[in-house]
Amino acid sequence: MDPLIMQGVQLMAVGMGTVFSFLTILIFATVLMSRCIAWLTPTSTLSDEANQRLDQSHVAAISAAIAKFENDKLNK
Amino acid sequence: MDPLIMQGVQLMAVGMGTVFSFLTILIFATVLMSRCIAWLTPTSTLSDEANQRLDQSHVAAISAAIAKFENDKLNK
Amino acid sequence: MDPLIMQGVQLMAVGMGTVFSFLTILIFATVLMSRCIAWLTPTSTLSDEANQRLDQSHVAAISAAIAKFENDKLNK
Amino acid sequence: MDALQQLWAGSGLAQMTLGQGLMIVIGLLLLYLAIVRKFEPLLLVTIGFGGILSNIPGVEIATGDGLLHMVYVVGIETGAFPLIIFMGVGAMTDFGPLLANPRTLFLGAAAQFGIFATLLGAVALSATGVLEFDLKQAAAIGIIGGADGPTAIFVAGKLAPELLAAIAIAAYSYMALVPIIQPPIMRALTTQAEREITMVQLREVSKAEKVVFPLLLLLLIALLLPSAAPLLGMFCFGNLMRECGVVDRLTDTTQNALINIVTIFLGLGVGSKLSAEAFLNTQTLGILMLGMVAFAIGTASGVLMAKGMNLLSKTPINPIIGAAGVSAVPMAARVANKVGLEANSSNYLLMHAMGPNVAGVIGSAVAAGILIQFTGG
Amino acid sequence: MDALQQLWAGSGLAQMTLGQGLMIVIGLLLLYLAIVRKFEPLLLVTIGFGGILSNIPGVEIATGDGLLHMVYVVGIETGAFPLIIFMGVGAMTDFGPLLANPRTLFLGAAAQFGIFATLLGAVALSATGVLEFDLKQAAAIGIIGGADGPTAIFVAGKLAPELLAAIAIAAYSYMALVPIIQPPIMRALTTQAEREITMVQLREVSKAEKVVFPLLLLLLIALLLPSAAPLLGMFCFGNLMRECGVVDRLTDTTQNALINIVTIFLGLGVGSKLSAEAFLNTQTLGILMLGMVAFAIGTASGVLMAKGMNLLSKTPINPIIGAAGVSAVPMAARVANKVGLEANSSNYLLMHAMGPNVAGVIGSAVAAGILIQFTGG
Amino acid sequence: MDALQQLWAGSGLAQMTLGQGLMIVIGLLLLYLAIVRKFEPLLLVTIGFGGILSNIPGVEIATGDGLLHMVYVVGIETGAFPLIIFMGVGAMTDFGPLLANPRTLFLGAAAQFGIFATLLGAVALSATGVLEFDLKQAAAIGIIGGADGPTAIFVAGKLAPELLAAIAIAAYSYMALVPIIQPPIMRALTTQAEREITMVQLREVSKAEKVVFPLLLLLLIALLLPSAAPLLGMFCFGNLMRECGVVDRLTDTTQNALINIVTIFLGLGVGSKLSAEAFLNTQTLGILMLGMVAFAIGTASGVLMAKGMNLLSKTPINPIIGAAGVSAVPMAARVANKVGLEANSSNYLLMHAMGPNVAGVIGSAVAAGILIQFTGG
Numbered sequence A, B, C: 001m002d003p004l005i006m007q008g009v010q011l012m013a014v015g016m017g018t019v020f021s022f023l024t025i026l027i028f029a030t031v032l033m034s035r036c037i038a039w040l041t042p043t044s045t046l047s048d049e050a051n052q053r054l055d056q057s058h059v060a061a062i063s064a065a066i067a068k069f070e071n072d073k074l075n076k
Numbered sequence D, E, F: 001m002d003a004l005q006q007l008w009a010g011s012g013l014a015q016m017t018l019g020q021g022l023m024i025v026i027g028l029l030l031l032y033l034a035i036v037r038k039f040e041p042l043l044l045v046t047i048g049f050g051g052i053l054s055n056i057p058g059v060e061i062a063t064g065d066g067l068l069h070m071v072y073v074v075g076i077e078t079g080a081f082p083l084i085i086f087m088g089v090g091a092m093t094d095f096g097p098l099l100a101n102p103r104t105l106f107l108g109a110a111a112q113f114g115i116f117a118t119l120l121g122a123v124a125l126s127a128t129g130v131l132e133f134d135l136k137q138a139a140a141i142g143i144i145g146g147a148d149g150p151t152a153i154f155v156a157g158k159l160a161p162e163l164l165a166a167i168a169i170a171a172y173s174y175m176a177l178v179p180i181i182q183p184p185i186m187r188a189l190t191t192q193a194e195r196e197i198t199m200v201q202l203r204e205v206s207k208a209e210k211v212v213f214p215l216l217l218l219l220l221i222a223l224l225l226p227s228a229a230p231l232l233g234m235f236c237f238g239n240l241m242r243e244c245g246v247v248d249r250l251t252d253t254t255q256n257a258l259i260n261i262v263t264i265f266l267g268l269g270v271g272s273k274l275s276a277e278a279f280l281n282t283q284t285l286g287i288l289m290l291g292m293v294a295f296a297i298g299t300a301s302g303v304l305m306a307k308g309m310n311l312l313s314k315t316p317i318n319p320i321i322g323a324a325g326v327s328a329v330p331m332a333a334r335v336a337n338k339v340g341l342e343a344n345s346s347n348y349l350l351m352h353a354m355g356p357n358v359a360g361v362i363g364s365a366v367a368a369g370i371l372i373q374f375t376g377g
């Protein structure tokens, strides 16, 4: 067989092999990752979000204070 | 006459000549183009626009479907 | 004393000296600048602002004229 | 007069070669496809216009110190522009549907068969003397089957810059032609019953999963397949910026100003390679033909893979979505959705097809890494 | 102490030359004109500040590895920045009024007489020994009469980089002074009756015409005048992106982020050439004077051309709009409108003046191509 | 088979060194700090990801023709990226509070003591043989005390590029840690009564003052301290664009698209220096330790300076705001506000603390100029 074709066939075998192997490993890793995260995450993350909302209201208060101070013409 | 002035006069002649010739040709080409387009375009292009509107509604439907799926927090 | 430490001490002296001198000069220059501006600016700058508002209304009128002309689909 | 003679000698009419004239016509054709037919306009408008500019005779634009040549050298020869665009694509990609159904990664893997089959086709044409392609060129042509613009430009720039313009044009044109190329193949390979399969609603994916996924992918690349690191690394970087939620202003610029600026210059730079010598030859015909074959084989492989998976699994997959594994985001997923609706008017496959669709992006970037590593990029 | 001596030796007070001090004052003057008098602020703020930075003694900013010098080398010496800005200008230009009344292209042609008359003036000054300009320098000075910033910078960068800063400053300053320079000339050359002429309402122009026009212009350039291809090619590219309607996201970035970023660095780069040696000499005085003459002659030529056209045509043209043929978009069109309203308070000429206004952009880009071709850019 | 062997030889598992593995872990740690702990995410996400990419074995990313190495050479080695970012910071800085109370510049001056004390600490460590730093390296480490990211990167790039990554990471990490580092120091050095001091409402500052201030600063720099001109010049340029009100479109792009694009590549470029050889050594430990000391001393100096000023002046200053003199804009000002509210729940110090906060930016840029001038940058 032509050596170029030989190389092509080999490249195809290695290539498709690698693509499939890599994506298969990625599937397992992804599933594992999703399970770990589900296991680590408490069902209700409400408290976290509530905290965050508080933080944001804090930031908002500061921002309002700054805005109040800046009576000058603002850059849009 | 000074050779530099000679060159200047020649450049002026060539330059203004070219500018006028080129823009004159552009006028004729533009008028021709406009006439061709007027001749090719049916008076009412409503159907085209209607089609386009349909396409857009199609896109909108798909977009809505995607948006519905993405209950996650969106990047602004 | 170690020559490196000597250099370090000297750099600290020059550095802090320069920072303080420069910012002190800057304070005086800033105060002077603010006073000059306060002295140059009439208490009421209303007329200026009024002029500007007129200019803007002029621009707005022209913009409106352009917008009126452009019945074509606009780039967003 | 001398000056008039010089003027005439400098005019395009006096200097233009037949090749340049034909290339200008081809540039206009690309603009027609982009503007009127809406073929991937972002790239085909810029490539087409760049091609016309580059074929204006007697002026340095695509050569020497000309702007388009400098753009090519700085942005494409170095690989910088395709990598930045890939970062932008990452910033626009939602891996949610893939994470909800990771099995669809298999579909994205299968569709890469189009790449390697085409590579084999190219070397076969070369071995039989029909056309002449070396292994690097064959690999660069094969990547058209990846249906991914920046990946194709990156690989072609590394392996076969002389074919870059033809490969980029083939890749983007066929991505635009997906609604014409794919449906007949889908229908030929599936039964009506298969096309009617409805799939279970995708689960909701948590923010944490979306944040961790690009890092997981990056680590696997680092451990197993470093040759894919430039492309997938930048892709994961864009995606992490998108999902991490703390750098939204960077994500926003990446998705808009940055990717748009780079797209303009990428297109002009690719267009600068549209010279008659490089384009008007039988190789280009071969590339266009092989590119079409690549798309068709990729589509078929994806569909057949889905059918194969249905033999082994209890949760059925509608084989139509296998076709989306070629990437061509989001066109291929929309086409799958449309064909699915034809078979069953209440069967919305769009989100299910987004999984293989983005899997195909990963798959062809992996294939690109292998091709560059093994043919010596 | 040594260190204090070194500090003093490194200070500006110890190192500053008279020339640097004067250039800093000139930089401040440019900032004053830009900020208080609103003279083309986008360019004069950046050029003025760049000029001040470049004249700070004892530090590499406009030389060697300094940022502004690198900006100059990368963006201006190569011509890249003016070309990109011209693309942006194209993306912001509406050819509608020109397409509705293509005759106004003649006005844009006539106004270019200012360019060539000034060139002649510069060589005459040189021939009589008053100042010394070679042909390239004379051509670069003449282009100020084009009233087009990026065109002037592009031509000066190619033909006379040593005069670049003076030419750029003259061009932008006179564009800002159009409301002062033009009205007296308009009034002197027209009768009250002529200024009162009302023009017929412009017809509506179809989208197709707007899409085809930049391509038509590009093809004529390719066939007839390749030397104008870099400038007009990029201009047409920007305009095609704008009008084709399928790449709006690219147009948007071109009109905003891209042109703004390039403007900042273009201004700083031009400012880096504001050295005392290059600027504080009689040549600069000559350039400022000749630039003023160029604007005046261009304005007059446009007005007289319109009067000439009225002799031959039945549809009259208000000769005031001829002045808009110098470009200085959109200032010149606004000035024409204002002078028209003074003569006849219901005679809005703005849209009519936009035709010659954009025609002037094309006209001076054509002239720029000729100048570069014939003086060997 | 050969190919499988080549595949294995090319894999990360076969090639990865222990150092690379550790650096990837450090990159992940930085991402954790940025994403979960919200430590300066704009920089730590990009630096962290760049660091991971750069330690993937067997592929050119941070070396040779790799993208990140090119980014480093073009943007950081030249100093261009930190200067452009500094321009953007200028465009985002409001000098109003400083102009209303210029005395607070003293606080910004005092806080720079952290820089020089740390420099001395570094040379002391070197003199006693604990670690090895030359004077340039000591200066680059000291600048961490400036609490200003772009300034630190600019100085480190000039004086000690081999320490760049460690210095940048220390600077940004400690800026993020300001809410933890500063409050104990503030409390230790002040009495409850001092912390309760209320300050007089700041006067309104006119637009003219805000426009003139950056020019005034620039002129003083030009006359007295040219070595600070690159940093402060670009800073003043950004601020002038912001305040002059006539180039709002440039300001907008500078504050958004431009600074975001440069931030992405700055971070990736800094990350490209995160190699095991450069980072995994005792010097890095020394830098992290000294950086912490620098922040602490800077904070203390600012507070003590405020107390000193209260001895001499009738208008009292709440010494808490002295801590804001280290810069770390706007975090340090917010922390001062928070500690002030703890002492007196109606005492809002935020705007008062913005004065020393921006003064600290000027102060450390001045110090940076001195360091570069005297250690031969």
Ligand code: NA
Pocket: D145, D146, D147, D148, D325, D326, D327, D328, D360, D361, D362, D363, D364, D365
């Ligand atoms: Na793909």
Ligand code: NA
Pocket: E145, E146, E147, E148, E325, E326, E327, E328, E360, E361, E362, E363, E364, E365
């Ligand atoms: Na013009």
Ligand code: NA
Pocket: F145, F146, F147, F148, F325, F326, F327, F328, F360, F361, F362, F363, F364, F365
């Ligand atoms: Na600071």
